[in-house]
Amino acid sequence: MIGDVGVVDDMVHIGDEAMFEAAVEELADRGVEVTGVSSAPADTAARYGVEAVHRIRFDGLDRAASESRLAAVVAGGADLAPDDTAHAVISAVAAADGVIIAGGGNLASTWPLHVYERAALAGLAERTGTPLVVTGQTLGPHLVGRDRELVGSLLRSARRVGVRETASQRLAAELGVDARRGVDDASFLGMTETTQPRAGVLVSLSLSLGGAPREETVARVAALVDAAAATVGEPV
Structure with a gap:
């Protein structure tokens, strides 16, 4: 299982770590042993009590070098250094x-190395006949050219595809994939039964918009928060 996990230089992708943790817990409850693909395998292994290996790595490669490495990996690695x-x-x-x-939210042209990393993993799964499942994704929104081709092929090779919002579901449909729209994988992480009353809507978000138009994005976030507050009838 791959997620954008592994703490390097004190950099923690907290949302990605949470989604990975939620998946590990759900799989463990079903008796499944997990091997994580991580930027820092020792950290991931210790943090979640799983086996972990280093990711394939497409860091710092231009497009031609990424294509060459992708082909070599999917072919089984015979041409790679020992x-x-x-x-x-x-x-x-x-x-x-x-x-x-x-x-996660990294299947986008903003981060080509993550697209290639996951395309390679999907290619290996297809080569070995191993079922592939893609969960809780935000696709794009900036997804063009070769990245779009790779993501489309990746998603079409999966047995199941889950996305986090309607925009990603529409993009998946454009790529020929009937994706299931759900919630973020980590939505219920750490939640336990309680007798304490719950009230209100808690909102946590990043101010980094990834190049999205600020005015439109803020308006859409505000509309979503208003809708949540109206649904539960409680303050934010």
């Missing part, structure tokens, strides 16, 4: 009963 980190991922996929691309 100490290449991709070998551990190739072996992990070959030994797995299933492959999961955990929730």
Whole structure:
């Protein structure tokens, strides 16, 4: 299972870590052993009590080099150096009963290295006949050219695809995929039964908009918060 996980230089992608953790918990409840694909395998293994391997790595590569590496990995890695980190991922996929691309918002042209990383994982799953599931994604919104081709192929090869919002569901449909719209994978992480009354709507969000138009984005966030408050009849 891959997520944008692994703490490097004290940088924590808290949402991605939470979605990965939620998936680990759900799988563990069903008796499934997880091998994580991580930027920092030792950190991920210790944090979640799972086996972990380093991700394939497309960092710093231009488009041509990324294409060459993608082809070499999906072909099984025979042309890669013996100490290449991709070998551990190739072996992990070959030994797995299933492959999961955990929730996140990195299938976009904003981060081509993440697109290639996940395209390689999907290609390995297809090569070995290993079922692929994609969960809780935000697709794009900036998704063009070769990145769009790779994401489309990745999603079409999956047995199930889950997205977090209607815009991603529409984009998936444009790519020929009937995606299931749900909620963020980590929505119920850490929630326990309680006798204490609950009230109000708690909102937590990032001020980093990833290049989205600020006025339109703020207006849409405000409309979503207003709708949530109206639904529960409580303050924000």
